[in-house]
Amino acid sequence: MTTIDASAAESGYMVRAKNVHKSFGSLEVLKGITLDVRSGEVMTLLGPSGSGKSTFLRLINHLETLSAGQLSVDGELVGYRRANNKLYELREHEIAAMRARIGMVFQRFNLFPHMTVLQNIMEAPIGVLRQPRDQVRKRAEALLDRVGLADKRDAYPSTLSGGQQQRVAIARALAMEPRLMLFDEPTSALDPELVGEVLEVMKDLARSGMTMVVVTHEIGFAREVADSVVFMDDGVVVEAGTPQEVLVNPQHPRTQNFISKVL
Amino acid sequence: MTAAILAASSDDVETLQVVRLRHPWRWVSYAVVAVLVAMLVSSLLTNQNYGWPVVAEYFFSSRILRGLLATLWLTALAMLVGVVLGVVLAVMRLSRNPMLRSVSTAYIWFFRGTPVFVQLLFWGYISALYPRLSLGVPFGPELVAFDTNLLITPVAAAILGLGLNEGAYMGEIVRAGVEAVDKGQVEASQALGMRRTRILRRIVLPQAMRVIVPPMANNTISMLKSTSLVSVLAFPELLYSAQLIYSENFLTVPLLITASIWYLLVTSVLTVGQHYVERYFGRGTAA
Numbered sequence: 347m348t349t350i351d352a353s354a355a356e357s358g359y360m361v362r363a364k365n366v367h368k369s370f371g372s373l374e375v376l377k378g379i380t381l382d383v384r385s386g387e388v389m390t391l392l393g394p395s396g397s398g399k400s401t402f403l404r405l406i407n408h409l410e411t412l413s414a415g416q417l418s419v420d421g422e423l424v425g426y427r428r429a430n431n432k433l434y435e436l437r438e439h440e441i442a443a444m445r446a447r448i449g450m451v452f453q454r455f456n457l458f459p460h461m462t463v464l465q466n467i468m469e470a471p472i473g474v475l476r477q478p479r480d481q482v483r484k485r486a487e488a489l490l491d492r493v494g495l496a497d498k499r500d501a502y503p504s505t506l507s508g509g510q511q512q513r514v515a516i517a518r519a520l521a522m523e524p525r526l527m528l529f530d531e532p533t534s535a536l537d538p539e540l541v542g543e544v545l546e547v548m549k550d551l552a553r554s555g556m557t558m559v560v561v562t563h564e565i566g567f568a569r570e571v572a573d574s575v576v577f578m579d580d581g582v583v584v585e586a587g588t589p590q591e592v593l594v595n596p597q598h599p600r601t602q603n604f605i606s607k608v609l
Numbered sequence: 610m611t612a613a614i615l616a617a618s619s620d621d622v623e624t625l626q627v628v629r630l631r632h633p634w635r636w637v638s639y640a641v642v643a644v645l646v647a648m649l650v651s652s653l654l655t656n657q658n659y660g661w662p663v664v665a666e667y668f669f670s671s672r673i674l675r676g677l678l679a680t681l682w683l684t685a686l687a688m689l690v691g692v693v694l695g696v697v698l699a700v701m702r703l704s705r706n707p708m709l710r711s712v713s714t715a716y717i718w719f720f721r722g723t724p725v726f727v728q729l730l731f732w733g734y735i736s737a738l739y740p741r742l743s744l745g746v747p748f749g750p751e752l753v754a755f756d757t758n759l760l761i762t763p764v765a766a767a768i769l770g771l772g773l774n775e776g777a778y779m780g781e782i783v784r785a786g787v788e789a790v791d792k793g794q795v796e797a798s799q800a801l802g803m804r805r806t807r808i809l810r811r812i813v814l815p816q817a818m819r820v821i822v823p824p825m826a827n828n829t830i831s832m833l834k835s836t837s838l839v840s841v842l843a844f845p846e847l848l849y850s851a852q853l854i855y856s857e858n859f860l861t862v863p864l865l866i867t868a869s870i871w872y873l874l875v876t877s878v879l880t881v882g883q884h885y886v887e888r889y890f891g892r893g894t895a896a
Contacts, residue, residue, distance in 0.1 A: 407800055409799060409800065439804060442799070442803065442804045443802065444802075445800055445801070445802045446801065446802025447802075449800075450797075452800075456791075456793040456794060456796065456797035457797075459893045460815050460816055460890075461893070462893075469811065473803065473807055473811065474802045474803055502893035515797075519800075519801075522801060
């Protein structure tokens with residue numbers, strides 16, 4: 347393993363992946379992914395199902411452990427600590443501390459059904475960051491206002507539409523004041539007419555300067571908001587570049603084929 | 610053409626008289642049950658052997674009430690031991706530590722695999738097996754020692770016997786509840802930086818309770834009556850109290866009825882309580 351540049355954070359990279367491999371048993375899902383996400387960058391990962399996009403996203407906050415290669419977030423290795431020329435596996439509380447600074451939004455929302463909207467948002471800032479309740483409540487209410495759901499603060503998730511639930515999930519992640527937001531197909535489980543409201547919130551977030559990695563099938567979002575687009579297929583990066591380069595003028599036949607099908 | 614047919618027929622249909630489906634067998638069942646209930650009531654009232662005046666006399670007698678009280682707190686304590694142990698066993702069973710998994714599996718295997726009656730007898734006669742109990746360094750010097758008979762009294766034996774047995778069953782119930790919680794709940798919690806114990810306490814167990822409560826209530830009601838087994842330890846719970854009384858006056862049937870009515874009453878109260886507990890843990894689902 348080579349050394350990760352210690353000044354990676356200062357040099358402006360939020361995520362650096364170098365030759366990342368991931369296998370589930372004998373199935374190799376990622377076959378050497380190398381890509382960088384700069385601070386403030388909005389990157390979209392496109393590709394057919396099974397191409398490894400979601401797996402890569404889950405590696406970033408260590409929901410999966412990587413099989414080979416190196417991956418760092420904000421200048422720190424994911425899942426390991428480097429000392430004495432060895433890599434030590436992190437303890438649970440160290441991994442948890444790292445995850446607390448990375449927000450994640452899931453395809454199936456995964457709101458806590460036994461808690462109200464406000465309780466969902468306040469749970470982790472109070473329980474994990476140990477912030478005072480009053481302060482967290484104010485921030486939670488402001489976030490609900492920002493995603494347009496101030497009137498739903500005392501509702502249970504099951505009473506909300508999919509689009510509303512996903513907006514709460516985004517607010518819940520933002521309440522931790524993350525430096526990086528990961529979106530795993532955030533609109534794929536939504537009825538078509540509810541996709542727009544979630545994308546609006548994400549666009550607003552992108553404009554505010556948040557670093558975002560978004561796995562999505564929404565080409566429109568990629569074109570309009572993303573700084574970079576990465577097209578993955580069969581566990582490798584096929585093509586990466588600006589939205590103009592990848593979406594409008596793709597070079598690789600596999601990219602051309604995919605774009606023509608989803609547009 | 611289809612539209613025309615539909616329109617025509619719907620015109621007709623609106624004007625027709627509706628004949629409701631008849632259920633003659635329902636009326637037959639009402640009649641049969643009514644006759645059976647009448648026979649039962651008549652028998653209960655006319656058969657002197659039931660001894661209703663005796664039931665009334667002993668229903669609130671101090672010995673029966675003391676027995677009832679003992680049954681209630683023994684049930685509560687044994688269930689408390691069982692539930693706490695059950696959660697621990699379930700967490701061990703689902704642990705990533707293979708040793709903890711094995712210990713839990715072996716415990717459940719042993720305590721479910723032997724009759725609770727035998728387990729109670731063992732706890733009752735434990736002093737025959739270990740006359741002294743001591744704390745100290747394994748295979749080394751002992752620090753404190755107790756006479757087993759002083760430490761494991763009949764009360765302690767009853768709580769241990771019922772509670773440790775219940776723990777094995779509760780372990781499986783809790784495990785089923787935890788496994789019923791969507792995996793995405795744990796992932797979302799992890800992504801928020803929560804740690805395992807917190808995820809279990811705040812996210813997983815409260816949701817698992819929806820699945821856990823019905824069988825747990827079932828086991829509580831079952832425990833209420835299993836406490837009658839501790840009569841082998843000469844522990845005066847409800848049934849044993851009734852037995853002591855009828856061994857003196859030979860009014861066996863009325864006293865068994867007295868005890869049974871109390872068991873039924875307490876079970877009814879528990880059933881109502883179960884409804885409210887289920888409603889509490891079902892909050893947020895199916896709005």
